[in-house]
Amino acid sequence: MRSKAEGLGTVLRYVRDAAPCSRAEITAATGLNKTTVSSIVGELLDRRILREIGAGGRRIGRPTTLLMLDGSGHVGIGVQVGIGHLTAIAADLAGRRLLTWRQAYTTAERGPRQVVAHIARVVRHAAERVNTAEGSVVGLTVAMPGPVDSAGVVHGVPFLGWPHVELRSDLVRALDGPAYPVGVDNDAILGAVAEHRFGALAGASHLAYLAGPPGSGVGLIHGGVPLRGANGYGGAFAQPGIDAAAEFDALIGRPGTTREAAIQRLARQARAAEPATLAGLAEVGARLGRAVAVLADLLNPAVVLLGGDYARLAPWLLPTAGREFRERAVTPNADALKLAASTLGSEAPALGAAAVPLNVIERN
Amino acid sequence: MRSKAEGLGTVLRYVRDAAPCSRAEITAATGLNKTTVSSIVGELLDRRILREIGAGGRRIGRPTTLLMLDGSGHVGIGVQVGIGHLTAIAADLAGRRLLTWRQAYTTAERGPRQVVAHIARVVRHAAERVNTAEGSVVGLTVAMPGPVDSAGVVHGVPFLGWPHVELRSDLVRALDGPAYPVGVDNDAILGAVAEHRFGALAGASHLAYLAGPPGSGVGLIHGGVPLRGANGYGGAFAQPGIDAAAEFDALIGRPGTTREAAIQRLARQARAAEPATLAGLAEVGARLGRAVAVLADLLNPAVVLLGGDYARLAPWLLPTAGREFRERAVTPNADALKLAASTLGSEAPALGAAAVPLNVIERN
Numbered sequence: 001m002r003s004k005a006e007g008l009g010t011v012l013r014y015v016r017d018a019a020p021c022s023r024a025e026i027t028a029a030t031g032l033n034k035t036t037v038s039s040i041v042g043e044l045l046d047r048r049i050l051r052e053i054g055a056g057g058r059r060i061g062r063p064t065t066l067l068m069l070d071g072s073g074h075v076g077i078g079v080q081v082g083i084g085h086l087t088a089i090a091a092d093l094a095g096r097r098l099l100t101w102r103q104a105y106t107t108a109e110r111g112p113r114q115v116v117a118h119i120a121r122v123v124r125h126a127a128e129r130v131n132t133a134e135g136s137v138v139g140l141t142v143a144m145p146g147p148v149d150s151a152g153v154v155h156g157v158p159f160l161g162w163p164h165v166e167l168r169s170d171l172v173r174a175l176d177g178p179a180y181p182v183g184v185d186n187d188a189i190l191g192a193v194a195e196h197r198f199g200a201l202a203g204a205s206h207l208a209y210l211a212g213p214p215g216s217g218v219g220l221i222h223g224g225v226p227l228r229g230a231n232g233y234g235g236a237f238a239q240p241g242i243d244a245a246a247e248f249d250a251l252i253g254r255p256g257t258t259r260e261a262a263i264q265r266l267a268r269q270a271r272a273a274e275p276a277t278l279a280g281l282a283e284v285g286a287r288l289g290r291a292v293a294v295l296a297d298l299l300n301p302a303v304v305l306l307g308g309d310y311a312r313l314a315p316w317l318l319p320t321a322g323r324e325f326r327e328r329a330v331t332p333n334a335d336a337l338k339l340a341a342s343t344l345g346s347e348a349p350a351l352g353a354a355a356v357p358l359n360v361i362e363r364n
Numbered sequence: 365m366r367s368k369a370e371g372l373g374t375v376l377r378y379v380r381d382a383a384p385c386s387r388a389e390i391t392a393a394t395g396l397n398k399t400t401v402s403s404i405v406g407e408l409l410d411r412r413i414l415r416e417i418g419a420g421g422r423r424i425g426r427p428t429t430l431l432m433l434d435g436s437g438h439v440g441i442g443v444q445v446g447i448g449h450l451t452a453i454a455a456d457l458a459g460r461r462l463l464t465w466r467q468a469y470t471t472a473e474r475g476p477r478q479v480v481a482h483i484a485r486v487v488r489h490a491a492e493r494v495n496t497a498e499g500s501v502v503g504l505t506v507a508m509p510g511p512v513d514s515a516g517v518v519h520g521v522p523f524l525g526w527p528h529v530e531l532r533s534d535l536v537r538a539l540d541g542p543a544y545p546v547g548v549d550n551d552a553i554l555g556a557v558a559e560h561r562f563g564a565l566a567g568a569s570h571l572a573y574l575a576g577p578p579g580s581g582v583g584l585i586h587g588g589v590p591l592r593g594a595n596g597y598g599g600a601f602a603q604p605g606i607d608a609a610a611e612f613d614a615l616i617g618r619p620g621t622t623r624e625a626a627i628q629r630l631a632r633q634a635r636a637a638e639p640a641t642l643a644g645l646a647e648v649g650a651r652l653g654r655a656v657a658v659l660a661d662l663l664n665p666a667v668v669l670l671g672g673d674y675a676r677l678a679p680w681l682l683p684t685a686g687r688e689f690r691e692r693a694v695t696p697n698a699d700a701l702k703l704a705a706s707t708l709g710s711e712a713p714a715l716g717a718a719a720v721p722l723n724v725i726e727r728n
Contacts, residue, residue, distance in 0.1 A: 006370065147696050155696035206594040218662065222593070227586055229664020230570040231697050236661035238694040239654070241605065290603070294658065297600035298582065300593020330602040332511050332519035333595050 007032050011040045012049070012069075019068035020053055026067075041067065048073050049093060069094050071358070075135040077126050078353025079119055080143040080187060081107065083159060083214050084259050087347045088122050090130055091354040093138070095198065099129055102347065104258075112165045120174035127178075137180045139357035142167065143187040143349035145215025147233040152184035155233070159214040183356060187211050187349035188235045189226050191307045191342070192219025193359060194352030200343040204303040208295050209342065210237075210288065211349070212308025216245035218291070220299065237291055244287035248309070251280040263312055270316045278316065285317040289324025296329045296337055307342040307349075314341030371396050375404045376413070376433075383432035384417055390431075405431065412437050413457060433458050435722070439499040441490050442717025443483055444507040444551060445471065447523060447578050448623050451711045452486050454494055455718040457502070459562060463493055466711065468622075476529045484538035491542075501544045503721035506531065507551040507713035509579025511597040516548035519597070523578040547720060551575050551713035552599045553590050555671045555706070556583025557723060558716030564707040568667040572659050573706065574601075574652065575713070576672025580609035582655070584663065601655055608651035612673070615644040627676055634680045642680065649681040653688025660693045660701055671706040671713075678705030 010030050015021060018029070027037045044050040051070035071093025080087040084106055090099040103122070107115055119142060127137050144167065146157035152168020168184045175182070188211035195209050196202060209219040217235040220227040228234050237243060252262045269277040292304050306314050306321070318341065326334050342348055374394050379385060382393070391401045408414040415434035435457025444451040448470055454463040465486070471479055483506060491501050508531065510521035516532020532548045539546070552575035559573050560566060573583040581599040584591040592598050601607060616626045633641040656668050670678050670685070682705065690698050706712055 204594075220662075222586070222591055223589075225587075227591075227663060229586070230568075230666040231664055231700070233664040233695050233697050234662060236694050238661060239606075239658055239692065242603075294603055297602060298584075298598060298662075299591060300595055300597040302594040328603065330600050331597050333597050336595070 007036055008040050008044070011037065012044065015050060015067055016069055020066035021068075022064045022066055024064070072096070073135045074138045074357065075130045076354040076357040077123060077130070077137055077140045078143065078190070078350040078356070079122060079140070080190075080347065080350035080353065081115070081119070081145065081160075082187075082346070083107075086118070086122065087350040088126050089347060089350040089354045090126050090137075091351065092135065093358045095355070095358075097351075097354075098133060098135065099126055100347070101126070107160050112160075112162055112167070112170065115160070116167065116170045116174050119171060123175060137178075139181050139183070139360070140171075140175075140178070141183040141185055141190070141353035141356040142171065143190045143353045144184060145187050145211070145213075145217070147217075147236065148184050148186050149232045150228075152182070154184065157215075181357075181360075185353065185356070186217055186219070186232075186235055187215050188217030188219035188307075189228065190219065190349040190352030190356075191344075192221050192352070193226060193355060194344055194348040195303075195305055195307075195342060196221045196224070197355055197359075198344060198351060199305065199348075201303045201305070201338060201340065204301075204338075206299070206301040207303045207305070208292075208299070208301045209305045209307050209348070210291065210310060212306070212310040212346075213245045213249055216243065218295065220295075220301075222299065222301075237294075242287060242291040242294055244284045244291065244310075247280075247287055248284045251277075251284065252309075259309075263309055267313060270313065281313060281316040282320045284310075284313075285320030286324045288317060289321040290328055292321060292325040292337075292339060293328035296325065296331045296334065300331060300333060301337065303338045303340070305340055305342045307344075308346050311341040311343075311345065371400055372404050372407070375401065376408065379414060379431055380433055384430035385432075386428045386430055388428065436460070437499050438502045438721065439494045440718040440721040441487060441494070441501055441504045442507065442554070442714040442720070443486060443504070444554075444711065444714035444717065445479070445483070445509065445524075446551075446710070447471075450482070450486060451714040452490050453711060453714040453718045454490050454501075455715065456499065457722045459719070459722075461715075461718075462497060462499065463490055464711070465490070471524050476524075476526055476531070476534065479524070480531065480534045480538050483535060487539060501542075503545050503547070503724070504535075504539075504542070505547040505549055505554070505717035505720040506535065507554045507717045508548060509551050509575070509577075509581070511600065512548050512550050513596045514592075516546070518548065521579075545721075545724075549717065549720070550581055550583070550596075550599055551579050552581030552583035552671075553592065554583065554713040554716030554720075555708075556585050556716070557590060557719060558708055558712040559667075559669055559671075559706060560585045560588070561719055561723075562708060562715060563669065563712075565667045565669070565702060565704065568665075568702075570663070570665040571667045571669070572656075572663070572665045573669045573671050573712070574655065574674060576670070576674040576710075577609045577613055580607065582659065584659075584665075586663065586665075601658075606651060606655040606658055608648045608655065608674075611644075611651055612648045615641075615648065616673075623673075627673055631677060634677065645677060645680040646684045648674075648677075649684030650688045652681060653685040654692055656685060656689040656701075656703060657692035660689065660695045660698060664695060664697060665701065667702045667704070669704055669706045671708075672710050675705040675709065 074093040086105040088101040154165045192209035205224045207221040438457040450469040452465040511519045556573035569588045571585040
C-alpha cells in the first residue's frame with residue numbers, strides 16, 4: 001500500500017504549509033483524485049491529526065470547510081543521553097512543547113540496565129504529565145551519542161563504556177510493552193532532524209549538524225531525508241585532523257569539575273581573551289573547518305550547523321572554522337554555504353527525537 | 365501530478381524485476397488501483413517501453429496477457445571525456461549495448477568550443493547508427509571529470525583548464541537543438557549509476573564509486589538514489605592524506621608517453637615486483653583506504669568500488685587500501701563493507717550516462 005501511505009504524507013505536508021485550506025485545494029495541488037483526498041482527510045480527522053475550522057467564505061454557494069493541522073492531543077517524547085545529563089522533551093505534532101526536563105545524570109559507573117531503568121522512569125513521569133494534559137503519547141525516541149542500527153541496537157558508545165546494547169528492546173521491556181512505538185537513534189541525526197524542522201535555517205533540504213561531544217557525529221539531511229547508510233551507522237567523523245572532539249575535550253577536561261562548569265569557565269576565559277584558551281579554541285575551530293570542508297566537497301550541503309557544546313563556544317570557533325573551511329574546500333560553492341551555530345541549544349537531539357512521530361506520519 | 369509519475373516508476377521497476385507478469389500481479393504487488401495500473405501500462409505500451417508477450421497459461425478461464433520490458437527502440441547515448449580519450453556508448457532501455465566507441469582524443473590545447481564541436485560530431489555519428497538500426501535516441505548525457513550543476517554548467521575542470529563552461533547549452537546549440545534531452549553530469553556520479561544498475565554488485569542500495577583521475581570524484585548512491593547535494597557539486601574528495609589522485613599521477617607521470625602506455629608500464633613493473641613501483645602503489649592504496657574509511661564512517665555504504673585507472677591497478681591497490689581502511693574506520697560495520705574493483709572498466713561513466721534516460725523514466 002505504498003501509494004496510499006505516500007498520499008497521506010503528501011496531504012499532511014500540503015496542509016502543514018498551506019493551512020487553512022480546503023479539500024478542493026488539496027486535490028488541485030497534489031494531483032491526487034477527489035475520492036483519495038476525501039478518504040485520507042477522513043482518516044486524518046479521525047486520528048485528530050487534522051481538524052476542521054468551519055467555513056471559508058471565499059466561494060459563492062455552499063460554504064467550504066477549511067482544514068488545518070491539529071495534533072494537539074498527539075505527543076512525542078524525546079529523551080537524550082548526554083555527558084552528565086539526561087534531557088526529556090515532550091512536544092505535540094504541531095510542534096508545541098509541553099515539557100522540557102533537563103536532569104543532572106551521570107552515566108559513569110552505571111551499567112546499561114541501570115541507565116535503561118532510569119530512562120524508563122523519566123518516560124513514565126513524562127507520559128503521566130502528557131495524560132494529565134489530556135494528550136496521548138504517540139511515540140518515544142531516545143537519542144544516543146553513538147552508532148545505532150535500525151533495530152535500535154547501540155554499537156559502541158565509548159563514554160558509556162557500552163560495547164553492544166539492545167537498547168530498544170530493553171527499553172520496551174522496562175516500559176512493560178507500551179502502546180506507542182519506541183525508537184532509538186543517533187543524536188547527531190536527531191539534531192539534524194530538529195534543525196531541519198525547527199531551526200533558524202529550517203527547511204534547507206541539504207543540511208549537516210555537527211553534534212559535538214560525546215558522540216561527535218554528523219547528522220546529514222539530503223533532499224529533506226536523513227542519511228543513515230546501509231545499516232544506520234552513518235555520521236561518524238573520527239579521522240585524524242578532522243576530528244575536533246578529542247581536542248575540545250582536552251580543553252574542557254579538568255577532573256573534579258562538572259562539564260557544565262568547565263564549559264562556563266572556558267567561555268569566561270575566552271571572553272577575557274586568555275591567550276591559551278583562544279589558541280585552544282582556534283585549533284578546535286580549525287579542525288571543525290576541515291570537517292566542514294570534507295562535508296562541503298563530498299555532499300555539498302547548503303547549511304552546516306555547530307551543535308551541542310560547540311554551539312555554546314561558537315563565537316570563538318566559527319571564525320577559524322570558516323577560514324579553514326574556505327582555504328581547504330575545493331567545492332565551487334564555498335561562499336554560498338551557511339556555517340552557523342545551532343540556535344536550538346544542546347537539547348536539539350531531544351527535540352528532534354520528540355518530533356519523530358510527526359516525521360514518520362509525513363514520510364510514510 | 366506527483367502520484368501519477370510515481371506510479372509509472374513503481375510499475376516500471378516492478379516489471380523490470382518480475383517480468384513476465386500480468387496487470388493483475390502489478391495491481392496486487394504495487395497497491396495501485398486497477399484503473400491506474402491499466403492507464404499506466406497503456407501509456408508504457410504506447411511508448412514502446414513495455415510490450416505484451418501473449419498469454420500466460422496459469423489461470424483457468426480467460427488467458428492473461430503478460431508484460432515485459434521492451435525499450436529496444438529507445439536508445440540512450442553516453443559520452444565520457446577522459447584524459448587522452450573520448451568514449452561513447454549507445455545502449456537501449458533494456459540495457460543492451462548497440463555501440464561502444466573509444467577514441468584517442470587529447471583535450472590539451474583545445475578550448476571548450478573545439479571540444480564541444482567534437483562531442484557533437486561523435487554524437488551525430490552515434491545517432492546515425494542508432495537510426496540505421498531503427499532505434500530512436502531518447503537522451504544524451506555527457507560525463508565530465510569535475511563538478512557540474514543541475515543546469516549542466518561545468519565548474520572548474522583543472523585538467524581541461526576550464527574555469528566555467530555552459531556545456532549543456534553549448535552542446536544543445538552545436539547539435540542544433542535536438543529532439544531528445546541533453547544532460548551533463550559528473551563522471552563519478554555516472555560511474556556509480558552504472559555500477560548500481562549493471563555492475564557485479566548491482567542492486568546494492570548504498571554504494572560509493574571512486575572514479576580515479578582526472579576527476580577523482582566519489583559517486584555516491586544512497587538508498588538507490590544518487591547524492592548530488594544542494595547544487596550538484598557533491599562527490600569531490602580532495603583533502604590532504606585522503607586524496608590519492610596526485611600520488612597516483614606522480615607515479616604515472618612521465619612526459620612523452622601516453623597515459624595508456626604509462627598505466628601498462630606500471631602494471632608490468634608491478635607484476636615484476638619492482639620495489640619502487642610496489643611502494644608507490646601501496647602508498648596510493650593507503651590513501652584510498654583512508655578515503656574509504658571516511659566514506660564508511662560518514663555514509664555507511666555496503667559497497668565501495670575502485671573505478672577508472674584505479675581498477676586497472678587494483679591487484680596492487682586493494683590489499684593496502686583494505687588494511688588501511690580497517691585500521692582507520694570506526695564504523696561498527698567495517699568487516700561487512702565490500703571493497704572491490706569495478707568490473708565495468710574505465711568506461712563505467714559512459715555506460716551510466718547512456719542509462720540516464722531509463723533512470724529518469726523509472727524515477728520520475
